[in-house]
Amino acid sequence: MKLRAPRQQDFTADLHDVRVAARLGLLLGIAFGLCFVTGLISHIGQHGSWWPTRPVNFYRITQGVHVLAGIAAVPLLLAKLWTVYPILFARPVFGSVARALERASILILIAAAFFQLATGLFNSAQSYPWTFTFVPTHYAGAWLAAGAIILHIAAKLPKIREGLGSPVGAPEPGSRSLSRRSFLATTGFAVGAAFVATAGATVPWLYRVSPLSWRSANGGEQGLPINRTAQSAQVTRAGDDWRLAIHWPGSSKQLSRAELAALPQRTHVLPIACVEGWSQTATWSGVPVSELLRAVGAPTGEVRVTSMEKAGQYRTSVLHPDHVRDPLTLLALQINGADLSLNHGYPCRIIAATRPGVTQTKWVGELRVRP
Amino acid sequence: MTKTRVLLGAVGTAVMAYGGWLLLTQATWSPRYLLSLGAWLAIGPPAHDFLLAPTLAFAGVVLTRLIPRPWRTAIIAGLVATGVVLLVAVPVLTRPMAGPANPGLDDRNYLPGLLLFIAAMWALLLAATAVYAWRGRPAGRAAPSPRRSSGPTR
Numbered sequence: 282m283k284l285r286a287p288r289q290q291d292f293t294a295d296l297h298d299v300r301v302a303a304r305l306g307l308l309l310g311i312a313f314g315l316c317f318v319t320g321l322i323s324h325i326g327q328h329g330s331w332w333p334t335r336p337v338n339f340y341r342i343t344q345g346v347h348v349l350a351g352i353a354a355v356p357l358l359l360a361k362l363w364t365v366y367p368i369l370f371a372r373p374v375f376g377s378v379a380r381a382l383e384r385a386s387i388l389i390l391i392a393a394a395f396f397q398l399a400t401g402l403f404n405s406a407q408s409y410p411w412t413f414t415f416v417p418t419h420y421a422g423a424w425l426a427a428g429a430i431i432l433h434i435a436a437k438l439p440k441i442r443e444g445l446g447s448p449v450g451a452p453e454p455g456s457r458s459l460s461r462r463s464f465l466a467t468t469g470f471a472v473g474a475a476f477v478a479t480a481g482a483t484v485p486w487l488y489r490v491s492p493l494s495w496r497s498a499n500g501g502e503q504g505l506p507i508n509r510t511a512q513s514a515q516v517t518r519a520g521d522d523w524r525l526a527i528h529w530p531g532s533s534k535q536l537s538r539a540e541l542a543a544l545p546q547r548t549h550v551l552p553i554a555c556v557e558g559w560s561q562t563a564t565w566s567g568v569p570v571s572e573l574l575r576a577v578g579a580p581t582g583e584v585r586v587t588s589m590e591k592a593g594q595y596r597t598s599v600l601h602p603d604h605v606r607d608p609l610t611l612l613a614l615q616i617n618g619a620d621l622s623l624n625h626g627y628p629c630r631i632i633a634a635t636r637p638g639v640t641q642t643k644w645v646g647e648l649r650v651r652p
Numbered sequence: 653m654t655k656t657r658v659l660l661g662a663v664g665t666a667v668m669a670y671g672g673w674l675l676l677t678q679a680t681w682s683p684r685y686l687l688s689l690g691a692w693l694a695i696g697p698p699a700h701d702f703l704l705a706p707t708l709a710f711a712g713v714v715l716t717r718l719i720p721r722p723w724r725t726a727i728i729a730g731l732v733a734t735g736v737v738l739l740v741a742v743p744v745l746t747r748p749m750a751g752p753a754n755p756g757l758d759d760r761n762y763l764p765g766l767l768l769f770i771a772a773m774w775a776l777l778l779a780a781t782a783v784y785a786w787r788g789r790p791a792g793r794a795a796p797s798p799r800r801s802s803g804p805t806r
Contacts (some may be wrong), residue, residue: 296713314664319679324745342796350738354776355736355739355740356732356733359700359701359704359736362700362705363708366701366705366709367776369701383757386668388697389668391697391700392693392694392696392697394692394696395695395696395697395699395700396692396693397697397758399692399696402742402743403743403748405742405743406744406747407747407750407751407753407754407757407758408743408746408749408750409746409749409750410748410749411688411689411692411749412684412685412687412689413679413680413685413688413689414678417678418678418689420674421669421671421672421674421675421678422671422675424667424668424671424674425671425672425675426671427667427668427671428663428664428665428666428667428668428669428670429664429668430664430669430672431660431663431668432660432661432664432665432668433664434664435656435659435660435661435664435794436657436659436661437658438653438656438657438660439653442653451786457716457717458712458716459712459716459724459728462705463725463728463729466725466729467725467728467729467732467733468732470729470732470733470777471729471732471733471735471736473733474733474734474737474773475733475736475737475740477740478737478740478766478767479740479768492765492766492768492769493737493741493744493765493766495739495744495757495758496756496757497756497757497759497760501754501755501756501757502756505756505758506754506755506756507755507756507757508757509752509754510754510755517738527763528748530768532740551750552679557757560758576699579707608777624755628766639774
């Protein structure tokens with residue numbers, strides 16, 4: 282038998298069809314669209330000058346959607362590529378300038394899509410098998426992928442209309458391959474399997490069902506996972522001489538932990554939600570930041586929170602005025618009824634509604650108010 | 653439609669260019685950085701086109717010839733879903749270049765749960781197919797195809 286390169290005509294299965302491609306493309310477009318929008322929302326949450334305080338589950342939901350839509354996109358992308366795989370072997374390879382440009386744009390699209398899904402998945406497992414910085418590169422890749430998808434839609438719009446405009450149809454007579462309907466169902470089954478296998482990281486009632494949830498059920502310390510240990514932050518347990526410094530224009534005040542504990546304490550049930558897609562609810566007790574500022578005579582405004590961490594890009598965070606005023610924003614001393622462990626931020630930490638996990642600063646040493 | 657396409661094309665190109673510009677301006681111009689970024693950006697298309705897709709094509713040809721309906725669809729669906737779940741599992745199972753696992757995150761033994769999940773999925777799938785095969789094909793499924801696409805409409 283003589284081997285030769287495949288030709289487009291060699292692929293005779295029913296599923297290599299514009300009706301299947303357009304439907305999978307639509308679903309894939311929705312999945313990537315959700316990833317892009319929720320990714321931008323997360324970007325604003327970490328770098329923007331405004332962030333909502335309600336609903337308290339806002340970031341938990343947007344970031345859960347981000348990660349789960351990305352996971353659903355894995356089988357959708359593979360199925361879509363398989364549907365249109367024969368076109369890779371269309372001859373002539375380029376033909377015209379327009380064809381060559383289209384092929385180039387599809388190459389960028391597939392490369393960027395793979396890059397986004399692969400780097401996102403590894404990041405959710407806190408694994409970084411690369412030398413670039415994940416956050417800005419994943420952000421740049423998102424724009425690259427989004428642009429390539431929009432361009433692809435522009436190039437394929439007549440085909441998309443043709444495909445979506447006609448019913449999937451019954452199996453071709455005499456065909457031995459999977460029918461178009463069976464192929465779509467198979468893809469849907471794989472999406473469901475991938476979803477159930479991972480969604481427990483963020484969907485509470487799936488915690489015990491999902492074997493791949495990177496957040497373990499009831500794991501961690503004091504009933505909550507730790508994303509950065511005191512050891513990796515190089516923080517040691519604060520002694521009795523520890524003081525929280527509060528600065529505002531014209532004055533400052535220092536408070537011991539006993540003095541913080543003597544202020545009126547409030548208890549709130551709030552989720553903590555991480556950019557990696559996991560989230561969990563805990564019961565937090567401490568002093569609302571707004572009441573703390575009032576107690577020491579500081580004005581309200583924007584508050585820059587500085588941790589006692591020696592280094593790290595999340596050493597400081599900014600509480601926007603809305604969050605400073607929010608009664609749910611706590612300088613927490615306790616979690617789930619016990620003093621914070623060192624890994625959870627002893628002597629005190631910030632917990633506020635719907636803030637990205639990395640901005641819920643632990644081991645707080647200083648609050649600086651800018652009215 | 654032409655206007656829409658031109659507009660979409662222009663927006664897409666601009667958005668893509670912005671992504672490319674971001675990648676370029678934040679790049680560190682060292683071989684170590686560029687090789688890693690280049691590899692992760694470039695590996696997807698050839699890995700799919702010349703490795704994964706041919707393997708799947710071969711497997712598909714063999715399976716469709718060996719397995720009768722309705723088991724064929726169920727077994728292909730099971731294999732596809734198993735492959736996808738294993739693919740998604742690669743990061744938590746391997747965790748290359750990761751720090752020590754944090755308490756409560758990535759800190760369990762994933763393999764037993766994963767195998768149990770896959771076994772349960774297959775049991776469900778095969779049981780459903782057995783019920784389907786036992787009952788026979790439901791009536792009214794063989795409506796004639798309203799329209800057959802012709803030519804390279806892919």
